[in-house]
Amino acid sequence: MKSLDGLNYYEILQIPVCASFIEIKRAYRYALSIYSEDSLATYTLFSNDERDNILKGIEKAFLTLIDENKRAVYDKGLVETGQINELITRKDQKKTIPFFHTDNFVNDENLTDPIPDVCSNVRSAYRQEIIQTIDKYRKKIKNQRIDRQGIKNLLKLLKMREKVYESGNLSEIEQELLTMSGDIEEPSLRMQRNVSIVIFSYTLIALTSFIFLNITDAIMLHSFNIPYTVLLMGLVGCLVRMYLQLPNIRIRQPLSYNPIVWFIISPPIAVIMAGIFFGIVKIFLPLIQVDLYDEAWLFWVQALVVGFVNWVYFFSNISKDRS
């Protein structure tokens, strides 16, 4: 590991030879923040002695460069040893303090203050930029599937909009916006939606299969019942899934976040699900040669089991989402 021993004061503070006082001060503070005891950039990298030596070196460099006379002597030494060019160290080459620095302020009442104008200009520029960004991302959010989290984010964004007028720090807000526009959906909600799609599609399948069975029964085509029904079920299932997966017809948000609502909805869903199972059993009954004693009993047991499972599933998802 290299130490700072061979470096001159400018290299230690990492500033150009023609650096102004402000730059020296800034570099000194930056160096202190790097090598201080609680700095994360250098922890475990140096022992306490090494750190002390480095800090002493930095302080010495700062005290020399901040003093004009000491700096001139030091520069002369560097020029003599050939480390730097004489032209760079000339006094007129060195940067002066900017006009708007507080060191140059004078107590003159006749002077007009340029700061309010500058501030208002900067603020209006920021305002324009922020409004544009927010509109852009709002459109983006609108086009995507949005759920409760999305709405929360939107509200957060509006709060941030106020915050940014005061702070004017855009990079942080941009990061927030990017995170928001990324994947708004939570995994639990996505699962919930998928399950609702499956339930919905199977409900449609069940309905069509029962209608189809009734029609075929009516026209007495018993031999075609089973294969055609199975085929139709598969077809309808595929169509329903395709239809639901189209971007504009997606279920935008869950029906409700209230477990009681789901508790009310679950039994009808369960009955429909049980109807499907019952229908399937009925279709395949002649094939698998199972003689069920009481079909109605089977129906209601299935309905209860499926209803309970459904409710537990939705309830767990909703409570997870709430937490």
Next chain:
Amino acid sequence: VFRKNLDPKLGEKIETVCNQHFYSNFQFLGNISYDEKIYDTVLLKKLFILKYPFTAPSIDLKKIADEITKVTKSASLTSQIS
């Protein structure tokens, strides 16, 4: 620190320290923001970038990858010229 944004310049500081004390040149390419979904994808054994391509960490990674390709491209160009 990264997660709490306590010191946004930490990466640059580490770069400075490395360049001053190690015998090689280092370049800080950028931060990668934190996302809880990273943990989920590790558990699922899925690629985070493929699963969540528009999240902040993915965008950060893309920026870093762009930086790396820029550096390697310019390096190869200079080797061709010389």
